[in-house]
Amino acid sequence: MEFLQEFIEKYGLLLAEGTWDTLVMTTLSTLFAYVIGIPLGVAVSITAPDGMRPHRIVNMVLGWIINIGRSIPFVILLVAIIPFTRFVVGTSLGVPGAIVPLVVAAAPFVGRMVEQSLAEVDGGLVEAAHSFGASTWQVVTKVLLRESLPSLVRGASITFVTLFGYAAIAGTVGAGGLGDIAIRYGYQRFQGDVMIASVVLCIVLVQVVQTFGDFLARKVDKRK
Numbered sequence: 001m002e003f004l005q006e007f008i009e010k011y012g013l014l015l016a017e018g019t020w021d022t023l024v025m026t027t028l029s030t031l032f033a034y035v036i037g038i039p040l041g042v043a044v045s046i047t048a049p050d051g052m053r054p055h056r057i058v059n060m061v062l063g064w065i066i067n068i069g070r071s072i073p074f075v076i077l078l079v080a081i082i083p084f085t086r087f088v089v090g091t092s093l094g095v096p097g098a099i100v101p102l103v104v105a106a107a108p109f110v111g112r113m114v115e116q117s118l119a120e121v122d123g124g125l126v127e128a129a130h131s132f133g134a135s136t137w138q139v140v141t142k143v144l145l146r147e148s149l150p151s152l153v154r155g156a157s158i159t160f161v162t163l164f165g166y167a168a169i170a171g172t173v174g175a176g177g178l179g180d181i182a183i184r185y186g187y188q189r190f191q192g193d194v195m196i197a198s199v200v201l202c203i204v205l206v207q208v209v210q211t212f213g214d215f216l217a218r219k220v221d222k223r224k
Contacts, residue, residue, distance in 0.1 A: 011194055014181060019201055022177035025098050025167045030160045032099070033106035040066065040107065041114025042140055052126070052136055062111075069108030074166050077105055078173060098175035102163055110159055117151035118144045150221040157213025161206050168202065178202055 040062065046052045047059040072080075078101045082092045089096040121144050129139045145152070171179025178198045186195020 007193060007197070011185075011197065015178075015194075015197055015201060018176065018178045018181040018198070019205070021095050022164065022167050022171075022179070022202075023205070025095050025102060025170070025175065025177060026160055026163045029099050029102035029106060029163050029167070030156065032103045033110045033159060033163070034156065036103070036107040037110025038114050038145075040111035041118065042144070044111065044115045045118040045144070046136065046140070052130075052139065066108040066111050069104070070112065072105075074101070074105050074169055077101055078170060093174040094176055098167060098170040098177075102166055102170065105166060106159055106163055109162070110155070113155040113158070114152065117148040117155060120151055121147045150217045153213060153217040153220060157210055157217075160209050160213070164202070164206055164209075 044059060044062045044066065047055040047062070049056070049059075051059075081101055081104060085092045085097055085100040088100050091097045125143050125147060126139055129143045134142070167175070167177055168179030168182070171177040171181070172183050174180070178201055182195045182198040185191045186198065
């Protein structure tokens with residue numbers, strides 16, 4: 001117990017700040033990724049050959065954008081868009097410098113998950129909405145997105161957990177957070193106890209977020 005008390009006194013504030021930075025990075029990145037990814041996924045869905053507004057060229061271009069974005073390893077993307085990151089937030093370091101590449105990496109992933117979630121909606125509901133004179137916008141907002149809400153919530157949990165891992169990677173190049181602490185103290189200074197504490201905190205946070213996401217998805221699922 002004495003060792004634990006001494007450890008908390010010495011590294012508690014550091015780990016608390018790292019946890020907060022990681023949560024801020026991951027939460028804001030997830031929100032911004034969905035702001036971009038939902039319209040992207042909807043556009044891909046409705047312009048598909050069997051969609052409400054088929055358009056082969058638009059669908060192909062959007063599909064290529066999503067596939068290219070998902071195929072670039074995050075470490076490479078993180079370094080490659082440093083000039084863009086500096087242009088957007090004025091720095092490539094710290095929490096602000098990590099959010100931009102995290103959003104860029106996650107938005108195509110979210111777009112594809114949104115597309116898959118919309119594809120699960122019963123086509124009969126869409127046809128019924130059209131038969132009542134609903135516009136494309138009304139069908140998207142009141143039928144597709146609403147009916148696919150449980151799947152979208154689960155997708156948000158998956159995105160958050162994925163970005164949580166990416167945030168740890170970003171920490172290795174000066175973004176801060178638990179990843180930065182694990183590298184600086186656990187690897188460079190050979191302090192295994194700090195690395196273990198960082199890993200345990202990551203595991204706990206991921207479990208909490210995933211559990212809450214599953215609970216929320218069950219709550220919004222009208223079929224249960």
